[in-house]
Amino acid sequence: MNKQITTGQILQIFKDNQTIMVGGFGIVGSPLTLIDLLSKSEAKNLTIISNNLGEQGKGLGKLVINKQVRKGIGSYFTTNKDVVEAYNKNELEIKLLPQGTMAESIRAGGAGIGGFYVKTSTGTSLSKNSEIRNIDGIDYVFQKPLNADIALIKAKKSDKLGNLIYNKSARNFNPIMATAADIVIAEVEEIDNENYLSPEEIVTPHIFIDYVIESKGVE
Amino acid sequence: MNIKEHIAKRVSKELHEGDVVNLGIGIPTLVTNFIDTSKIFIHSENGILGVGKSPSKGEIDMNVVNAGKKPVTIVNGASFFDSSFSFSMIRGGHIDVSVLGVIQVSGEGLIANWAMPGKAVLGVGGAMDLLEGSKKIIVATTHTTKDGKPKIVNKLRYPQTSLRKIDMIVTELATFSFDEDGIYLKEIDKNSSLEEVVKKTGVKFRVK
Numbered sequence: 001m002n003k004q005i006t007t008g009q010i011l012q013i014f015k016d017n018q019t020i021m022v023g024g025f026g027i028v029g030s031p032l033t034l035i036d037l038l039s040k041s042e043a044k045n046l047t048i049i050s051n052n053l054g055e056q057g058k059g060l061g062k063l064v065i066n067k068q069v070r071k072g073i074g075s076y077f078t079t080n081k082d083v084v085e086a087y088n089k090n091e092l093e094i095k096l097l098p099q100g101t102m103a104e105s106i107r108a109g110g111a112g113i114g115g116f117y118v119k120t121s122t123g124t125s126l127s128k129n130s131e132i133r134n135i136d137g138i139d140y141v142f143q144k145p146l147n148a149d150i151a152l153i154k155a156k157k158s159d160k161l162g163n164l165i166y167n168k169s170a171r172n173f174n175p176i177m178a179t180a181a182d183i184v185i186a187e188v189e190e191i192d193n194e195n196y197l198s199p200e201e202i203v204t205p206h207i208f209i210d211y212v213i214e215s216k217g218v219e
Numbered sequence: 220m221n222i223k224e225h226i227a228k229r230v231s232k233e234l235h236e237g238d239v240v241n242l243g244i245g246i247p248t249l250v251t252n253f254i255d256t257s258k259i260f261i262h263s264e265n266g267i268l269g270v271g272k273s274p275s276k277g278e279i280d281m282n283v284v285n286a287g288k289k290p291v292t293i294v295n296g297a298s299f300f301d302s303s304f305s306f307s308m309i310r311g312g313h314i315d316v317s318v319l320g321v322i323q324v325s326g327e328g329l330i331a332n333w334a335m336p337g338k339a340v341l342g343v344g345g346a347m348d349l350l351e352g353s354k355k356i357i358v359a360t361t362h363t364t365k366d367g368k369p370k371i372v373n374k375l376r377y378p379q380t381s382l383r384k385i386d387m388i389v390t391e392l393a394t395f396s397f398d399e400d401g402i403y404l405k406e407i408d409k410n411s412s413l414e415e416v417v418k419k420t421g422v423k424f425r426v427k
Contacts, residue, residue, distance in 0.1 A: 025265045025302075029414040030283060051302075078342035087339050094341055099264065100306030100348035107303040120310065120351045123382035125334070126343065168282040168299055169266050175301045203301075 002193060003162045003212045007037055010213060013150065013183060014043040020178040021106065021151040022050040022060060026079075030059045031154040031168030031187035032218040038056065038152070041062050046072040049106070049146055051099065051173060053083045059095040067091065073146070075099035091179055096126060101143055103176060109145035110179025151181035154215070157190045161206035171203065178208040185211045222361060222391045228253045229408075230318055230359050230389050233315040235259070236316040238306075239268070241349055243332075244287040247318035250284035257294050262314055269297025277299045286345060291330030309345070311351040318352035319346070319385075321360050322377050323370055328397045330358060331377035340378070350381035362390035362419050368386045368423030371402075372393070390414050395424065403427040 020038070024030030035054070039062040046069050052148040053072050054060035063069050064082045077083045077107035097105065098120045108116055117140035121127040133144040153174040156167035164186060166174060178184050186209050220228065225250035234240055234250070236258045242248050251261060251272050261270035263285045270285060270354040271292035279290045308314060321332040333347070334340040350356060360370055371388065387405075393416045394406040403425040407416055411425070 025284070028265070028284050028288065059308070076342040076344045084339060084341060087341060094339075096340065096343055098343050098347040099302070099345040100310055103302035103306050118310070120347045120381075123341070124347065124380065125378050126347070168280065168293075169263070169284055170282040171299050171301050172266050173302045176303050 001151055003158075003209060004191060004193070005211045007213070008016050010034070010037055010185060010211070011041050011186070014038055014041040016043055016147040017045045018043060019047040019049065019147075021146075021148040021181055022048060023172065023174035023177050024059065025051055025169070025172040027055060027059050029166070029172045029174055030054070031152045031185075031215075032059055033213065033216045034152040034185060034187045035059050035062065036218045038064055039068070044068045045070045046098065049073045051102070052076050053080055056080050056082050064092070066122060071095065073097065073102070075102050092112040094133040098126065103144070103173065105143055105146040106173065106176045106180050109147040110176060113145055115142055115144045117141065130199065139154050146180060148177075148181040149183065152179050153184065153185045153186050154184050155188045155204070157192065157197065158186060158188045158209070158212050159192050159195055159206075161196070161200045162186070162209040162212055163181070163197045163206045164204040164209065165197060165201055166203055175204050178204050183210050184208055187213050189215050224249055224252070225391050226319040226359050226361070226389055229394065230357055233357055233387065233389075234316060239361040241309070241314050241317040241353065242285075243317070243319040243346075243349070245320040246290070246361075247320060248285065250318055250359070260303075262308065263291070263306065264302075264305050264349070266300050266302060267291075267293060267297060268300070268308075269294045271297075272340065287350045306345070306348055309348045312352055313352065314349070314353045316355045316357060317349045318357045318359050318410060319349065321358050321370065323372050324358050324360070324377050324385065324388055325329050326424070328372070328374055328402065329375060329379050330381075330385055331375045331379050333380050334378040336377060346380050349412075350383045350385075354382070355387075357387045357389060358385050359389050362392045362416075369419055376415060396427075400425070
């Protein structure tokens with residue numbers, strides 16, 4: 001089963017108003033080839049779920065410059081000045097989540113969980129408008145799951161079926177995002193359509209992956 | 220040794236063989252230079268257990284970075300995992316000690332280290348999760364701000380990070396701990412004096 005598709009086919013997947021999860025921690029583990037394609041597409045008014053919106057002019061930062069993003073959901077946007085500027089001009093909506101709460105929301109989204117209670121952020125301004133529930137004497141904040149129309153992820157290698165392994169700490173949000181979107185596109189450094197990865201090393205089983213594309217060097 | 224390294228070195232004395240330790244961005248990261256990272260296990264919330272010392276130029280691998288997105292090395296026995304598993308380790312109580320930087324810390328042991336008033340609040344990262352889940356929290360900070368104002372204060376003027384109170388403060392001048400009555404001075408640095416510590420601390424403390 002060959003899941004490889006062309007850049008032209010990928011461009012047709014991107015539409016206005018979509019919610020798109022994008023893997024990576026800063027630039028590390030970011031699917032830069034796919035992001036570059038998205039930045040060249042016509043899609044706008046996007047909601048992006050990603051830990052950061054790239055760095056200034058890099059990765060998802062390109063989409064911010066293009067004004068393709070309506071809303072960013074993530075944990076840390078401060079280091080990209082374009083994001084701060086767009087937010088201050090009311091051109092960009094931001095939903096800030098503690099990093100662990102964000103990761104667990106995506107995991108819940110991919111695992112069919114309707115939400116969960118978490119201690120993180122109780123008593124802080126981030127949980128001001130949240131439902132609080134006391135469980136056995138401890139206050140918890142209710143958090144809904146996160147899902148997306150598309151997930152763009154980055155992996156090290158894919159095999160004949162689309163099983164994936166990752167590259168060191170470039171794994172981060174990628175495996176969980178692979179579980180939480182309708183269409184999952186994996187950008188990989190090496191596509192091996194002849195062989196199978198070892199069952200013991202596979203991190204993301206192939207059922208989660210719809211399409212695979214090879215990583216190209218992107219500035 | 221500069222002031223930051225001096226603080227990091229003092230923090231390292233609080234860590235013991237077998238501890239699982241998370242180091243925040245800034246001064247805390249420097250602690251790796253003063254410990255045996257094959258015996259004290261450094262956790263990084265982006266998905267590494269077993270962070271080693273800083274890499275030499277030839278060793279840099281941009282797929283091995285810490286929470287500050289700076290290149291690091293890994294030790295034998297290290298592992299990589301995804302973000303949700305990493306935060307399960309944190310919230311689930313599997314981290315023994317977190318060393319964090321702060322904007323301010325109060326005499327009650329509450330800290331502010333994520334948002335500046337008047338500025339758009341656009342970053343929190345893993346700060347709240349680490350406070351919620353770590354067994355022990357050590358704050359590693361310069362004693363005063365760049366313009367000489369105390370960082371240890373009566374009441375936080377910045378948004379607090381958690382309801383959780385921290386366990387220890389290490390600065391270049393002194394080390395403080397907390398008990399049921401609040402903050403107390405545990406140790407004065409050999410280059411400082413009680414007089415200096417009192418003058419540069421914005422809260423009354425007991426000496427123990």
